[in-house]
Amino acid sequence: MGALAVLAARGGEPAPAAARLLDAPATLVPLLPEGGLRRGSTVAIGAGSASGAVSLALSLLAPASAGGAWCAAVALPDLGLVAAAEMGVALERLALIPRPGDQWPVIVAALLESVDIVVLRPPTRVRAGDARRLTARARERGAVLMVMDGAGAYGRWPEGADVRLEVTASVWTGLGSGHGHLQSREVEVAGSGRRGASRARSARVQLPAASPGGSPYGPPAGSPAGSPAGSVRGQPKPDSEMDPALAARAG
Amino acid sequence: MPGVRTLVAWYPDWPVVAAGHPPERPVAVVSANRVVACSPEARAEGVVQGLRRREAQGRCPELLVVQADPSRDLRAWEPAVMAVEALTPMVEVVRAGMLALATRGPSRYYGGDRALAGLMAQAIDTAVAASGVRGSGTLIGVADGRFAAELAARAVSARPAASGAAADAPVCVVPPGASATWxxxxxxxxxxxxxxxxxxxxxxxxxLGEVAALDQRAVLARFGTEGADAHRLARGLDERPPAARVPPPDLAVSAVLDPPAERVDTVAFVARTLAEELHGRLAALGLACTRLAVEAETEHGEHLQRLWRHDGALTAGAVAERVRWQLDGWLRSQGDAGGTSGGLSLLRLRPDEIRPDHGRQLGFWGGSAQGDARVARALARVQGLLGPDGVVTAVIGGGRDPAEQVRLVPWGDERVQGRPAAWTPVSASRASAPPVSATPASASRASTARASASPASTARASASPASATRASTARASASRASAGTGRPARAPVELPPWPGRLPGPAPAVVHHPALPAEVRDREGNVVGVTGRGELSGAPATVTIAGAPVLEVKAWAGPWPIEERWWDDKGRRRARLQVVLSDGCARLLSREGGRWGVDATYD
Structure with a gap:
């Protein structure tokens, strides 16, 4: 979906079904009830039993951001922005509000007015009323509210999310005992949620995705090359992307 | 072509006059122990410019010595300038005590050079007298070119006042075209x-006549530019035309709120009117405001100010909106630190940065589209609540650590890299470059890259210089591609390659400051890094910020870095990548004998 569709979605006319969806990475599409990030929905990224929640959020953001959507990250002061750029998030369209303070519900509400995707890690305890209001605001304005749930010290998002994604397992490759360097990671993402997403599913994803050239640096701007190109349900990844040291030991 | 007909008004001994001492007493103004100006009485005693203070006091024991203060001189001169500006615009202040103006228009208006000069002398003397200082009076010279006019003004003082021109007009007018002869x-x-x-x-x-008779080219050849300039002056030409001093337009608009306003909408209503007034003033002058200061005063005398910057021009509506958000922030935080304690009694909008309005072309597709404007408005609103630094965007630049490469820019400011780097994610050649990993084979290529690097990017990355290698291979493949097609490659701008940068992927969470950590080996000893960049033992356990001990599953490093060893900003550190027993990979670094978690590959 390009800028046209984004504009059309803002135009107030009844938009076709595709315009109500923001692009999602191909590997995560099976986990999303409508095959993309539906405008107006709330997505919760759970802490899960393994690390990788932040990378998961960034990879969800990337295709839409590369397609012209505006994003904002609220209360994520330690977000790795080089990683975000590597995954394909357009930094010039990513607004950062690292320290919103106690006013974060006001700020998130203001952002939901016009920003397409707002990523939020609640910095204080979430009141049920605030959560409900923000969810409703997102639905009304056609924005996506992505909550990093349980990642802070303040517990869960009290309102049920439309989609809930969690990383349940993660394995790094490339690092040996004293040699190599971190190269790629395969994570298992479990999805659940209301309505169409109520059936629990899972997918295996490369996070960060191996880009076509094998170089995680410099994803071409404006193309979805930065989207995770991993495999669904445990397809073996190509040998060329394995660490040569590991390959040598395996062979 | 003769110089521009110029009038110079000169107030003799202005630093002495501005110091405010009576002219009856010998006075000398000194700067850096040298006399820079003295009163006629002191001059009569033999005090001259450039004399040492001691010697001046020796020649004239009752001499009153005053320290020079250029700002005092200019301050005292300002009323005179304003008095002249009331008669004619385009006044050039040469220095304190002297001003120049082109006489063409004013002379015709006031009836000739002499009439104009008399008027000026009267205006300046009145203004000077009104500001409470006394002096000998202004001298006026009119001639072709500022140099001749200045000399003409000085010539008035050389002439004995009693015998020369009429006492009420201390004026010397050189007839037009006669400056060179004069x-x-x-x-x-x-x-x-x-x-x-x-x-x-x-x-x-x-x-000067002898100088003027010389050939211009010969003077330039023998005495250079300075000689040529002096030659021009000697011939009665202008060194440069007088630059006009346009009175700065007073653009600020303000409104007094009586009774003081407690509610945002009351003030916002006033703000709207003010914004429209300001916009009207700016538009009349063909100006656009790129930075606006919103100032408010409360009934208790608190002064609040905030600057708003906008990359495009601020329209009346945009100004009014920003003022409203700003007031929202101020009045809402009432009672808190930084808030107000009472209602607002004064509101002022002051354009802080203006430029000629060249208009603005909006993009047709993409670029500055309607949606972007909406986002910009929402973000400006958040900035109203949190301050301009509350909303930032990131620009990726050069650097070796994930944190170093990022520069956060307040929203609306220009996105400029913190350090130069060839990071910009384009280049098809890079995408087609072969995957590079830290194999021994790449080490030699890395060393060539290191050898060609500037001192600024000297890093001693031993084990994994993958990024440097990548840069060199990207260049190599680019040159190969151009050799294949026979097209001349466009010369790339040489940007520092930042060798020693960690290979990707980059960590998704960057801690600043780094979390304190402890790294121990099998025997429980803290792992150290030797001066040669080797570990004292294989890391086995890691404790992060007092949390339970985690076992090291896999690790690599250390990758030492020595930056800016030639100055006091130097940093030495060694980095380590580890995968711990919680399944999470982390980037550790040791600096100054302490381990820290720089980043988490979350």
Missing amino acids: LAPLPVTALDRPELTGLWARLGLRT
């Missing part, structure tokens, strides 16, 4: 270029 008998020292005129005097050129 200047000819004057000594070359009048040029006020001691080195040059000293040389000329020794060469036998004693008057």
Whole structure:
């Protein structure tokens, strides 16, 4: 979906079904009830039993951001922005509000007015009323509210999310005992949620995705090359992307 | 072509006059122990400019010595400038005590050079007298070119006042076109270029007329630009035309709120009117405001100010909106630190940065589209709540650590890299470059990259210089591609390659400051890094910020880095990548004998 569709979605006319969806990475599409990030929905990224929640959020953001959507990250002061750029998030369209303070519900509400995707890690305890209001605001304005749930010290998002994604397992490759360097990671993402997403599913994803050239640096701007190109349900990844040291030991 | 007809008003001994001491007493103004100005009485006692303070006091024991203060002089001169500006615009202040103006228009308006000069002398003397200082009075010279006019003004003082021109008009007017003739008998020292005129005097050129008779090209060849300039002056030409001082337009608009306003909408209503007034003023002058200061005062005398920057021009509506958000922030935080304690009694909008309005072309597709404007408005609103630094965007630049590469720019400011780097994610050649990993084979290529690097990017990355290698291979493949097609490659801008940068992927969470950590080996000893960049033992356990001990599953490193070893900003550190027993990979670094978690690959 390009800028046209984004504009059309803002135009107030009844938009076709595709315009109500923001692009999602191909590997995560099976986990999303409508095959993309539906405008107006709330997505919760759970802490899960393994690390990788932040990378998961960034990879969800990337295709839409590369397609012209505006994003904002609220209360994520330690977000790795080089990683975000590597995954394909357009930094010039990513607004950062690292320290919103106690006013974060006001700020998130203001952002939901016009920003397409707002990523939020609640910095204080979430009141049920605030959560409900923000969810409703997102639905009304056609924005996506992505909550990093349980990642802070303040517990869960009290309102049920439309989609809930969690990383349940993660394995790094490339690092040996004293040699190599971190190269790629395969994570298992479990999805659940209301309505169409109520059936629990899972997918295996490369996070960060191996880009076509094998170089995680410099994803071409404006193309979805930065989207995770991993495999669904445990397809073996190509040998060329394995660490040569590991390959040598395996062979 | 003769110089521009110019009037110079000169107030003799202005630093003495501005110091405010009575002219009856000998006074000298000194700066850096040298006399820079003195009163006529002191001059009569033998005090001259450039004399040492001691010597001046020796020659004239009752001498009153005042320290020089250029700002005092200019301050005292300002009423005179304003008095002249009331008569004619385009006044150029040469220095404190002297101003120049082009006479063409004013002379015709006031009825001739002499009438204009008399009027000026009267206006300046009145203004000076009104500001409470006393002096000998203004001298006016009118001639072609500022240099001749200044000398004409000085010539008035050289002439005995009683016998010369009428006492009420201390004026010397050189007829138009006669400046060169008038200047000819004057000594070359009048040029006020001691080195040059000293040389000329020794060469036998004693008057300006003798200098003016020389060939212009010969003067330029022998005495250079300075000589040529002096030659121009001696011929009665202008060194440069007087630059106009346009009175700065008073653009600020303000409104007094009585009774003081407690509610945002009350003030916002006033703000809207003010914004429209300001916009009207700016538009009338063809200006656009790129930075606006919103100032408010509360009934208790608190002064609040915030600057708003906008990359495009601020329209009346945009200004009103910003003021409203700003007031929202101020009045809402009432009672808190930084808030207000009472209602607002004054609101002022002051354009802080203005530029000529060239209009603005919006993009048709993408670029500055309607949606972007909406986002910009929402973000500006958040900035109203949190301050301009509350909303930032990131720009990726050069650096070796994930944190170093990022520069956060307040929203609306120009996105400029913190350090130069060839990071910009484009280049098809890079995408087609072969995957590079830290294999021993790449080490030699890395070393060539290191050898060609500037000192600024010297890093001693031993084990995994993958990024440097990548840069060099990208260049190599680019040159290969151009060799294949036979097209000349466009010369790339040489940007520092930042060798020693960690290979990707980058960590998704960057801690600043780094979390304190402890790294121990099998025996429980803290792992250290030797001066040669080797670990004292294989890391086995890691404790992060007092949390339970985690076992090291896999690790690599250390990758030492020595930056800016040539100055006091130098940093030495060694980095380590580990995968711990919680399944999470982390980037550790040791600096100054302490381990820290720089980043988490979350």
